[in-house]
Amino acid sequence: MRMLGTTAPSIRTAPSTVTLSHDAVAANTARMVSLAGVPVMGVVKADGFGLGAASMARAVLAGGASELGVATCDEALALRAQGINVPLMAWLLHEGAPVAEALAADVAVSCATAPQVRQVAAAAREAGCRGIVELEVDTGMHRSGAAPAEWPELFHAARDAERAGALVVRGVWTHLGSTTPDPGTFDDPIARLERAVALAVGCGLRPMRRHAASSLAAVVAPRARLDLVRLGASLLGIEPVSAAPVGLAPAVRWTTRIVQTHAIAAGERVGYGGDYRAEHDGAVALLPVGYADGVPRSVSPGATVVIGGRRAPLIGAVSMDQCVVDIGHLNGVAAGDPVVLIGTRAGEPSLAEWARLSGTIAQEVLTRLGPRVARGGQEEA
Incomplete structure (x- = not known):
């Protein structure tokens, strides 16, 4: 067991990765x-x-x-x-x-x-x-x-x-x-x-x-x-005119993994301020990314991520290092499962979607990504 104060491990990990195709x-x-x-x-x-x-x-x-x-x-x-x-x-x-x-x-x-x-x-x-x-x-x-x-x-x-x-x-x-x-x-x-x-x-x-x-x-x-x-x-892959695309391929993929899941009862609140209240018994998942990593506070409520091929909504206020996802409608979700924040494949949240929810342009979404987000290598779109 590594004790506090000892040398940090030589292999470093990041809570999320953005990959360029x-x-x-x-x-x-x-x-x-x-x-x-x-x-x-x-x-x-x-x-x-x-x-x-x-x-x-x-x-x-x-x-x-x-x-x-x-x-x-x-x-x-x-x-x-x-x-x-x-x-x-x-x-x-x-x-x-x-x-x-x-x-x-x-x-x-x-x-x-x-x-x-x-x-x-x-x-x-x-x-x-x-x-x-x-x-x-x-x-x-x-x-x-x-x-x-x-x-x-x-x-x-x-x-x-x-x-x-x-x-x-x-x-x-x-x-x-x-x-x-x-x-x-x-x-x-x-x-x-x-x-x-x-x-x-x-x-x-x-x-x-x-x-x-x-x-x-x-x-x-x-x-x-x-x-x-x-x-x-x-x-x-950012289309200059979204209403008349020229056929560009999405090139940016941002992923993370669930770090914790737990049950939530109807009426309980989520996040700072408690603005979100659960309507029924269910479950939530914790993601190790927040506004310091590039998840704007303005996207919750509204934004969704993909877990196991299905969409799941962000709920509650986005924190500096963490955000919470409603997984009550999903089965078998566990800590360690992969999560797509911004995807390149059909059905995944797009960069344009995040820009719209953030009230900004796609370029700003990208340049907001923080230093804790690892920059990955080749990823096929």
């Missing part, structure tokens, strides 16, 4: 490459939406993506450290970012202001290389990117750095803010991007590409595909 990601990538008809950048930022950036990157490359995108230089360098040497772009420059190290590792970076251009040019000189840069312009989203009034200053700064031999400007790009499937909502920002590119050329630059579309625009607005599309969520 590499085959499904590769198939989704191939589907989107075929649909887009232009090169695809696989976006694996935020550690591959919380699922493992290197794992997701290899799957999207196997499916036909020609390059990768991330938010920060640190994320790009982490991929390089994993031996991923394809074209790679990082677009969020922040104070203290390892820009020189990224440029030396052949990572392209994005600039949205003239000071950023000068910062990257200085970093390129420090690294002893010619940095690859893309210039982001704001086309109506009012988030990242240079505002139209700032375009001349940005383009002239980039031209000067390029002529000095510090940088080469590879592209001009933007983010699209519309989240509706109406293709007309993308017309104005694309027209603005085209004006920005024309101005860049007029300032003496020769950008080789323009890009704007993420998954939604790539599906519904062919005009927005331009020279490249940047895809992330769709590669994980």
